[in-house]
Amino acid sequence: MYSWLILSSLAKIVGILFVVILPMVSYTVYAERRVSAFIQDRPGPNRVGPAGLLQPIADVVKLLIKEDFTPAGVNTFYYWLAPCLAMMPSIITIAVVPFGSTLFDVPMVIADVNIGILWVFAIGSLGVYGIVIGGWASNSKYPFLGGVRSSSQMISYELSLGLAVIPIFMLVGKLRLTDVVRYQIDHGWFIAPFIGDWANPVKWLLAIPMLISFFVFMVAMFAETNRLPFDLPEAEQELAGGYHTEYSSMKFALFFLGEYTAMIAGSAVMVTLFLGGWHFPGIPDGSHGWIFGLTNIVVFFAKVTALLFFFIWVRWTLPRFRYDQLMRLGWLFFFELALVNIFLVAGILACFHV
Amino acid sequence: MQLFLFWCAALLMLVFGVAVILNRNPVASALSLVVSFLGLATLFMMLDAYFIGIIQVLVYAGAVMVLFLFIIMLLDLRAENLRKINWPATAGGAVVAFVFLIQVLSVIGRLTDAKKTFPPLARSTIDDVRNVGVTLFTNFNFPFQVIGVLVLVATIGVVVLSKRELANK
Amino acid sequence: MAIPASRPNLNWRERAFLPAIVSGLFITWRHFVRYIFGRTKVTIQYPEQTRDADLPDYYRGTPALVKDEQGRIRCVACQLCEFICPPRAIKILPGEIPTDDRFAKVEKYPEEFDIDMIRCIYCGMCEEVCPEQAIFLRKDYVVTGFTREEMVHRKDKLLEIGGVMHGVVLKWNDKK
Numbered sequence: 028m029y030s031w032l033i034l035s036s037l038a039k040i041v042g043i044l045f046v047v048i049l050p051m052v053s054y055t056v057y058a059e060r061r062v063s064a065f066i067q068d069r070p071g072p073n074r075v076g077p078a079g080l081l082q083p084i085a086d087v088v089k090l091l092i093k094e095d096f097t098p099a100g101v102n103t104f105y106y107w108l109a110p111c112l113a114m115m116p117s118i119i120t121i122a123v124v125p126f127g128s129t130l131f132d133v134p135m136v137i138a139d140v141n142i143g144i145l146w147v148f149a150i151g152s153l154g155v156y157g158i159v160i161g162g163w164a165s166n167s168k169y170p171f172l173g174g175v176r177s178s179s180q181m182i183s184y185e186l187s188l189g190l191a192v193i194p195i196f197m198l199v200g201k202l203r204l205t206d207v208v209r210y211q212i213d214h215g216w217f218i219a220p221f222i223g224d225w226a227n228p229v230k231w232l233l234a235i236p237m238l239i240s241f242f243v244f245m246v247a248m249f250a251e252t253n254r255l256p257f258d259l260p261e262a263e264q265e266l267a268g269g270y271h272t273e274y275s276s277m278k279f280a281l282f283f284l285g286e287y288t289a290m291i292a293g294s295a296v297m298v299t300l301f302l303g304g305w306h307f308p309g310i311p312d313g314s315h316g317w318i319f320g321l322t323n324i325v326v327f328f329a330k331v332t333a334l335l336f337f338f339i340w341v342r343w344t345l346p347r348f349r350y351d352q353l354m355r356l357g358w359l360f361f362f363e364l365a366l367v368n369i370f371l372v373a374g375i376l377a378c379f380h381v
Numbered sequence: 382m383q384l385f386l387f388w389c390a391a392l393l394m395l396v397f398g399v400a401v402i403l404n405r406n407p408v409a410s411a412l413s414l415v416v417s418f419l420g421l422a423t424l425f426m427m428l429d430a431y432f433i434g435i436i437q438v439l440v441y442a443g444a445v446m447v448l449f450l451f452i453i454m455l456l457d458l459r460a461e462n463l464r465k466i467n468w469p470a471t472a473g474g475a476v477v478a479f480v481f482l483i484q485v486l487s488v489i490g491r492l493t494d495a496k497k498t499f500p501p502l503a504r505s506t507i508d509d510v511r512n513v514g515v516t517l518f519t520n521f522n523f524p525f526q527v528i529g530v531l532v533l534v535a536t537i538g539v540v541v542l543s544k545r546e547l548a549n550k
Numbered sequence: 551m552a553i554p555a556s557r558p559n560l561n562w563r564e565r566a567f568l569p570a571i572v573s574g575l576f577i578t579w580r581h582f583v584r585y586i587f588g589r590t591k592v593t594i595q596y597p598e599q600t601r602d603a604d605l606p607d608y609y610r611g612t613p614a615l616v617k618d619e620q621g622r623i624r625c626v627a628c629q630l631c632e633f634i635c636p637p638r639a640i641k642i643l644p645g646e647i648p649t650d651d652r653f654a655k656v657e658k659y660p661e662e663f664d665i666d667m668i669r670c671i672y673c674g675m676c677e678e679v680c681p682e683q684a685i686f687l688r689k690d691y692v693v694t695g696f697t698r699e700e701m702v703h704r705k706d707k708l709l710e711i712g713g714v715m716h717g718v719v720l721k722w723n724d725k726k
Contacts, residue, residue, distance in 0.1 A: 065585040066578045068592045105408070141508050145435045152443025156415070159447065163408065163454045171454070178451050182444060202510055344578045345571060 113157025173269025
């Protein structure tokens with residue numbers, strides 16, 4: 028029994044990490060380049076393989092054989108530590124996200140702990156160390172400014188990130204992410220009240236604060252993952268690349284891939300919390316046969332992909348915020364919005380005794 | 382297995398706790414403290430106190446230590462590294478710590494409860510998050526509210542102080 | 551002197567950002583969809599498609615030495631181009647034509663003629679200054695090499711690019 032648990036967990040970890048997440052990371056980089064190209068009326072990388080699909084492999088080869096340069100005057104130990112710290116937390120975050128129902132009666136979540144969302148926040152908040160230490164250890168002005176900006180930005184937006192999900196857990200009553208998905212299967216997705224018992228007016232009323240929650244959570248997630256319009260820590264034009272200016276070769280690649288892994292982890296959390304996780308109306312869960320279990324996984328990652336596309340789309344549409352605008356927006360708008368939203372949900376729940 | 386994990390986490394905690402004091406570099410000290418907190422969180426989680434463990438990581442490692450690091454990074458670290466060790470003070474501190482350790486050990490040695498082996502903890506059927514919440518809002522509601530007001534006062538105090546500093550310039 | 555820029559006063563709709571962000575998203579979406587369905591054609595696929603035929607007459611590509619109809623090198627190694635060259639890309643080693651030669655009155659010929667294509671800025675001054683109309687900027691623009699050595703065009707390479715120039719080249723003419 029015990030060994031079966033360990034074996035199946037290992038299989039899930041290896042499967043999800045090496046078969047799904049890491050290829051997804053490299054192809055998100057590819058998608059970023061292609062989509063940005065299409066938006067700017069050009070073809071993008073289309074030479075390596077059919078439609079450029081082998082480009083990520085070429086990129087990896089290039090990054091691996093590039094000179095790994097360590098500048099003089101850096102704090103060597105922390106300089107080497109920082110890229111690992113940048114990549115690690117975003118991978119660990121995925122451990123608690125249910126990416127499917129069941130497959131051969133094995134639940135498709137690596138660690139189904141009862142504090143799921145807190146785990147995501149706790150590990151996600153460790154991600155700032157990689158950036159801060161990378162900026163500090165480089166012993167250079169621009170990376171240092173990037174690190175300082177990043178730490179203040181991430182701390183500011185973590186508040187609205189945490190407050191935005193509280194309405195959900197007021198409804199569900201549990202922090203376990205599988206319970207959140209189970210609730211959404213029974214009651215309809217949080218931001219799509221027309222799924223499930225659509226005739227229930229309270230659900231439509233609850234959809235308003237849920238949409239606000241989703242909006243706040245998404246914007247905070249943009250800030251947490253350092254994506255435009257909040258990519259101030261790595262602003263190419265102002266800071267020449269920010270915290271990873273002094274990095275080259277695979278160390279730079281780890282920072283780069285860490286950012287994209289954080290994007291995938293963030294999208295996966297968003298899908299789980301607001302978009303019904305692996306559920307799609309009309310598709311039963313994995314207890315009805317392994318083919319449905321597999322379909323659930325595909326549905327989950329299709330939703331993640333759609334969100335990733337949105338991330339990329341927004342990046343190539345919006346300009347960067349100024350730093351004071353970013354801080355004002357975080358502290359004076361999103362924080363209050365999330366706080367008011369909690370009272371709104373509490374009011375609705377109290378009035379209608381849901 | 383569990384004993385092995387316990388010793389791993391406990392050793393991690395102790396080694397990095399000592400490293401916090403021994404490191405000359407403040408950034409290294411701060412990071413050692415983070416690792417020490419992670420070890421503590423692991424110990425909590427092994428007791429099935431997931432909530433306390435993860436809050437330890439979220440609040441201390443994720444927020445407080447980031448702010449510490451933020452401040453330390455703005456210091457002149459070279460001056461910090463060059464500062465001479467005050468040997469008499471160090472020796473005095475070591476003696477005090479040693480005496481305190483002996484005291485603690487003697488108190489624990491005389492405690493009869495410490496020699497007992499406890500029955501294994503009963504597995505709770507309710508979430509520990511729910512337990513914490515229910516306890517806070519029923520038995521300890523008044524202290525909880527008082528602490529809330531206290532924190533609010535402290536926050537307002539900080540805002541007032543920082544604003545006054547700005548007005549003087 | 552600092553000139554304070556006047557900031558526009560935004561009304562509440564503009565201050566909310568959201569309408570502007572949504573309309574911006576629609577603009578990029580339109581570009582995306584148009585490209586996907588092949589309705590925008592802005593770029594060309596370079597090595598397969600080129601615009602060689604559309605190059606204007608005044609296009610300045612790689613400099614090259616030319617021969618005349620009889621196959622003689624026109625250059626007389628006067629070194630004017632070497633002196634005028636702004637980035638000093640041209641190096642000429644003149645050789646003397648022996649007095650008993652049939653063309654002894656020309657006196658000099660280029661023993662070595664190197665143009666460093668890493669330095670060349672394609673300004674065309676060598677062409678303008680050449681009294682013998684021996685050096686021309688051709689329309690070739692693909693100058694590549696794996697080493698610095700390869701990027702220096704020697705005399706034979708320059709002659710190969712240049713080829714033979716027929717007739718009197720009216721280079722002060724407006725059509726060259």
